[in-house]
Amino acid sequence: MDQANKLQYQQQVENYLETNKVYHIFEDLLKSLIIKKPDDPIQFLINKLQEPESKKIFVVGPPGSKLRELSLTLADYLNFHIVSIGDLIEKELSKKSELSQQIQESLDKFQYVSDEIVINIALNQINHLENEKKSYIFEGFPKTRVQGLALQKEGIIPDAFLILEMSQEKIYQCCFKKLETEPFNKLNNKEDLVKNHSLEYQLNLKQVKDIYKNQYFSVDGEKNYELEDMAQLLKYKLYDNSPKRALRIVVIGPPGSGRSTLAKKLSSKYGFVYISTRELISNLVNQKGTTGKEAFEKVNKGDFVDDRIVNALIKERLNQTDCQLQGYVLDGYPKTEKQLESLNELNVQPTLMVIIDTADDIIIKRLVQRRTDPITGIMYNSVDEADKEVRSRLIIAPNEKREVVQSRLKRWDDLKQVIDGTPKYASIIYKVSGENSLNNMIESVCYHLEKMN
Numbered sequence: 001m002d003q004a005n006k007l008q009y010q011q012q013v014e015n016y017l018e019t020n021k022v023y024h025i026f027e028d029l030l031k032s033l034i035i036k037k038p039d040d041p042i043q044f045l046i047n048k049l050q051e052p053e054s055k056k057i058f059v060v061g062p063p064g065s066k067l068r069e070l071s072l073t074l075a076d077y078l079n080f081h082i083v084s085i086g087d088l089i090e091k092e093l094s095k096k097s098e099l100s101q102q103i104q105e106s107l108d109k110f111q112y113v114s115d116e117i118v119i120n121i122a123l124n125q126i127n128h129l130e131n132e133k134k135s136y137i138f139e140g141f142p143k144t145r146v147q148g149l150a151l152q153k154e155g156i157i158p159d160a161f162l163i164l165e166m167s168q169e170k171i172y173q174c175c176f177k178k179l180e181t182e183p184f185n186k187l188n189n190k191e192d193l194v195k196n197h198s199l200e201y202q203l204n205l206k207q208v209k210d211i212y213k214n215q216y217f218s219v220d221g222e223k224n225y226e227l228e229d230m231a232q233l234l235k236y237k238l239y240d241n242s243p244k245r246a247l248r249i250v251v252i253g254p255p256g257s258g259r260s261t262l263a264k265k266l267s268s269k270y271g272f273v274y275i276s277t278r279e280l281i282s283n284l285v286n287q288k289g290t291t292g293k294e295a296f297e298k299v300n301k302g303d304f305v306d307d308r309i310v311n312a313l314i315k316e317r318l319n320q321t322d323c324q325l326q327g328y329v330l331d332g333y334p335k336t337e338k339q340l341e342s343l344n345e346l347n348v349q350p351t352l353m354v355i356i357d358t359a360d361d362i363i364i365k366r367l368v369q370r371r372t373d374p375i376t377g378i379m380y381n382s383v384d385e386a387d388k389e390v391r392s393r394l395i396i397a398p399n400e401k402r403e404v405v406q407s408r409l410k411r412w413d414d415l416k417q418v419i420d421g422t423p424k425y426a427s428i429i430y431k432v433s434g435e436n437s438l439n440n441m442i443e444s445v446c447y448h449l450e451k452m453n
Contacts, residue, residue: 058141249266354445
């Protein structure tokens with residue numbers, strides 16, 4: 001089956017599942033296959049269909065908030081099992097073990113218990129609940145990026161993630177209120193402790209949101225809320241039959257066309273994973289290995305990094321679970337005809353290929369004015385955009401010098417001609433003009449995406 005037939009078959013399957021309102025069943029089964037990777041997938045699916053349906057909700061909020069009250073009430077309303085990381089830590093403390101001593105030392109200093117300890121305690125309970133096939137609400141976990149990644153590594157994907165939001169001032173007040181209770185009220189430098197505690201919470205929460213941007217939703221923790229409304233919202237999140245397709249979007253265009261900005265906006269708006277070849281290569285260079293050094297030399301000359309390196313980076317990233325479950329936006333790949341041919345080898349079958357058309361003279365004008373801060377890596381569309389103290393150190397990036405840009409545009413034109421002449425891509429291509437305003441370009445693609453779905 002060629003790629004065009006595969007895409008047509010995929011669309012027919014999706015339409016059938018939606019029409020018969022069984023999309024979420026197949027979606028759950030597919031998620032389970034991706035996460036568990038069973039040796040006998042057929043028997044696994046049979047067993048899965050015979051199991052009672054179970055759901056998992058994770059709820060987090062600032063210290064000293066009404067998180068416990070909210071979690072208990074929702075668990076009672078939904079008839080879910082309730083687990084609190086605070087209760088599990090208290091239970092561990094009662095054992096008077098070496099581990100409990102480490103926990104107590106952190107609590108005595110009004111510090112967060114280490115991620116390693118929290119993860120071990122939480123996962124033991126989660127695995128027990130998963131084995132029992134129980135629906136549950138887990139309160140107070142995960143609160144850090146490390147905890148969230150550990151949960152993902154175990155293959156635990158929340159059906160809903162509720163975050164109790166509060167203003168910075170209110171979080172500070174909650175932390176201070178907690179510090180006034182036993183045994184914290186004996187500590188000195190309370191203001192510094194509260195400031196550090198609340199700041200650490202907010203920084204960690206931001207990273208957790210990045211991990212679960214497709215699952216979490218926020219509730220204003222400073223307002224009164226109706227339990228029934230909250231429960232109905234959770235039920236919608238848990239049992240919605242509408243499809244949540246893991247779309248595979250490729251955004252390509254000439255340098256300076258607004259491609260990366262468009263790709264990031266799409267990822268942010270719809271919860272897709274954003275994948276940038278530039279970022280992947282930059283991370284590789286920062287590792288300072290042999291391959292990274294080779295990539296750096298290519299970039300420094302304004303040349304393309306070898307396909308074998310780029311393909312390996314793309315393949316590794318796309319194989320990660322978040323891409324397969326959430327879908328992704330691939331920014332800046334393919335850039336050459338050879339990379340276009342590699343899409344099949346990498347098993348990349350785009351559901352949408354966005355092509356940004358922009359006249360060469362406009363691209364050249366944009367890029368020759370662009371400057372980069374070599375210290376921060378921030379790019380400015382012109383020198384005037386930068387602060388005065390920064391302007392003197394701005395440089396023209398090696399791949400944005402006029403002669404290099406003209407060479408890159410020639411390669412882009414060659415690639416575009418190949419794509420336009422390839423029938424199998426005709427049904428998935430959507431072209432936008434890079435000469436329009438960025439907002440118009442984004443609105444156009446979003447409208448097309450939503451019409452597709």
